[in-house]
Amino acid sequence: MTDHDHDQGDAIDGAELLDAVRATVARYVILPSTSAMVAVVLWIAATHAVPAWNCAPRLVIRAPEKRCGKSRLLDMVEGMCHRPLMTTNASPSAVYRSIGKQPSDPPTLLIDEADTIFGAKAGDNEDLRGLLNAGHQRNRPTLRYNAGKDDVEDIQTFAMAALAGIGVMPDTIEDRAAIIRMRRRAPGESVEPYRIRRDGPQLGELRQRLNEWLTAHLDVLTAAAPDMPLEDRAADTWEPLIAVADLAGGIWPRAARKAAVALTSDRDAGDEASLHTRLLADCRIAFQDADALPTAVLLDRLKADPEAPWATHGPNGLTPAKMGALLRDFEIRSANIRFTTGQAKGYTRSDFADAWNRYCPEPKPAEGEGVPAVPGVPSQVSTGTASPPGTAQAVPTTQAVPGLTREVTSGTAGTAWGPRPVPALTDDTRETA
Numbered sequence: 001m002t003d004h005d006h007d008q009g010d011a012i013d014g015a016e017l018l019d020a021v022r023a024t025v026a027r028y029v030i031l032p033s034t035s036a037m038v039a040v041v042l043w044i045a046a047t048h049a050v051p052a053w054n055c056a057p058r059l060v061i062r063a064p065e066k067r068c069g070k071s072r073l074l075d076m077v078e079g080m081c082h083r084p085l086m087t088t089n090a091s092p093s094a095v096y097r098s099i100g101k102q103p104s105d106p107p108t109l110l111i112d113e114a115d116t117i118f119g120a121k122a123g124d125n126e127d128l129r130g131l132l133n134a135g136h137q138r139n140r141p142t143l144r145y146n147a148g149k150d151d152v153e154d155i156q157t158f159a160m161a162a163l164a165g166i167g168v169m170p171d172t173i174e175d176r177a178a179i180i181r182m183r184r185r186a187p188g189e190s191v192e193p194y195r196i197r198r199d200g201p202q203l204g205e206l207r208q209r210l211n212e213w214l215t216a217h218l219d220v221l222t223a224a225a226p227d228m229p230l231e232d233r234a235a236d237t238w239e240p241l242i243a244v245a246d247l248a249g250g251i252w253p254r255a256a257r258k259a260a261v262a263l264t265s266d267r268d269a270g271d272e273a274s275l276h277t278r279l280l281a282d283c284r285i286a287f288q289d290a291d292a293l294p295t296a297v298l299l300d301r302l303k304a305d306p307e308a309p310w311a312t313h314g315p316n317g318l319t320p321a322k323m324g325a326l327l328r329d330f331e332i333r334s335a336n337i338r339f340t341t342g343q344a345k346g347y348t349r350s351d352f353a354d355a356w357n358r359y360c361p362e363p364k365p366a367e368g369e370g371v372p373a374v375p376g377v378p379s380q381v382s383t384g385t386a387s388p389p390g391t392a393q394a395v396p397t398t399q400a401v402p403g404l405t406r407e408v409t410s411g412t413a414g415t416a417w418g419p420r421p422v423p424a425l426t427d428d429t430r431e432t433a
Helices: 003-011 014-028 034-052 070-080 092-100 126-134 196-215 218-223 232-248 252-269 275-287 295-304 320-328 349-359
Strands: 058-063 084-087 108-111 142-146 151-155 161-166 177-181 292-294 335-339 342-348
Touching: 014 034, 014 070, 014 196, 014 232, 014 252, 034 058, 034 070, 034 177, 034 196, 034 218, 034 232, 034 252, 058 070, 070 084, 070 108, 070 161, 070 196, 084 092, 092 108, 092 126, 092 151, 126 142, 177 232, 177 252, 196 218, 218 232, 232 252, 275 295, 275 320, 275 349, 292 295, 292 335, 295 320, 295 342, 342 349
Parallel strands: 058 161, 058 177, 084 108, 108 161
Antiparallel strands: 142 151, 292 342, 335 342
């Protein structure tokens, strides 16, 4: 950068420039909240100062249905971000090479229709997902063998990236992102039509001014250590955006921190819980007060919940093998247990206790409030002892099974169980307004 360029950047009022970007986005797109608008504007600006950042936050633009404005918002991002690289179906190798060509000044990756890449019907795209995950942090290159040179190459992955699509993105991507939940315009809401040949030059002018302003202050942004209202990965994701807001001044520092807290809270309270964690929470409800349950009974209870995903998880719903694979990551495994109906594969409450406490602790009722009661469920099994390894006996799913007490050690009386009030399950997959 020349001294003349630096002087031009110093002459730009950052707050007024961000206000202009905000007004331009608002002409063509209706965003769901002020916090969403603040995040979009700051993310666009942050793409012009990539050399200053240790983390490259992702911008996830998602909607429940078509015609919610997500692609139009991506047009706004493309028009004003630094070195946009738009793609809908690029191969991972092409994306890697695009970043690796000029790692000191990487392009901004823009992926439209991302649901076709990561959606349920798209199969696995582990290479591209790995790039997006690794590229969130500086100095996380990928290694590729170059047969022509008979050598191993380090290819950089660090770059800003925005993804637009229908439905949720992989949780490993959304965990590194500011998430914008688009919605269809209501009656009475209107925006101006966007025509790239007519309106593109105005966006290009704003892009140029953003670049002049931010590149003139790269030293300040590199040294910035803003006070963060968040912790851990959320703080890493939002730090570049808040640093830009602090540089701009005016209303932007406070607005940025408010947006960071609001959008992160929405994400944590919404449907971003992993399938593993959802299964843990639903197993807590299915167990009620039982000390142990046969695998078949536990599956029946899980699949009986019409709002849970287990009845439709796979062609025939959740299977014992798939449930075992999901729970194994929490060190929870089935065992041969002797029930009054015979020996069968099953799970004990004690197997789940540690994982429940760590990943889905029960909500504490406010002082003076009672805990909601869960309707009683017929008893399932009766007194028995844990059996030595052997061949499990299947428990017919249609057979009524009496109530359970279980002796954990020989000579120790089991504990009778029956329905009692327990905290209601919070449905982590329900999106907040």
